[in-house]
Amino acid sequence: MTSTTSSPALDAVALVEEIADLVRENYVFPDVARQLADLLQRRSAEDSYRTESAEELAEAVTADLRSVNGDLHLGLKYHAVPVPPERGAAVLAAVRREFDTFLNGVPRVELLDGGVAVLEIGPKLFPLDWAAQPLTAALSLVAPARGLILDLRRNTGGDPNTVAFVCAYLLDGRTHLNTMVSPKDEVGAQSWTPSFVPGARFGGSKPLYVLTSGDTFSGGEELAYDLQQLKRAEVVGEVTRGGAHPREGWTLHPHLELGVPIARAVNPVSGTNWEGVGVRPDVPCDAGEALDRALELALARLA
Structure with a gap:
């Protein structure tokens, strides 16, 4: 072509x-x-x-x-x-089409057995000025659940600010997630969860599981990796693709x-990131079986 x-x-x-x-x-x-x-x-x-x-x-x-x-x-x-000539506009135009197609990035919210909810975020963690409202609605809806399964199996990237926004609903208190280091910035820009979010928080103590696949990439990987390194969630599924550099x-x-x-992420817990190696699940299994496996784990823990 x-x-x-x-x-x-x-x-x-x-x-x-x-x-x-x-x-x-x-x-x-x-x-x-x-x-x-x-x-x-x-x-x-x-x-x-x-x-x-x-x-x-x-x-x-x-x-x-x-x-x-x-x-x-x-x-x-x-x-x-054909895409716009402005810097960064090509990807933004393509991402906007996805945002309008996939229910603003929240294609699934469902209550499963035992009071465990599943929330799918995908196919992107869209720019926060677009995604804040639908994510607030979805995360507030699952806040009362006894346990939560966050499905990132089809998530192929997105905005680090949106990653921090989602993490804020799943943690207690403001938390340092990573530092972006680049040759042009010796200090590095730190990413923290916001101290305030609209809506109700799921919080930092109830059971949380994150589903991954071999397609999970970039911002989707960051969300899984951040929660895993903080010992907040267990990752269930497949090793992810391994892309940690913002572009x-x-x-x-x-x-x-x-x-x-233009930069690389440095996690404050691990001192590194998932570039080239992917996020390695705590509970490895086929992506197609990950939801059932996570639900089993959640119900066992709640019992």
């Missing part, structure tokens, strides 16, 4: 040169950034990116960008629908957006 006829001609050489410069200037690991920029320029000089297809170029460049350290947040993404996006062509990780 090629880009639409209304789009400008694809100048692969110029695009790859721009990508190399952006990676060199912004990627979270400067040494790796230089390796990747050199690799792209060398491959371009070898005519490895000769194509008129935006989709083919995205696949080739992404494969090379991930060839050094396997960073799944680093890549050139093809968008079939920024640059639209380089109406159908192409470059995503570059």
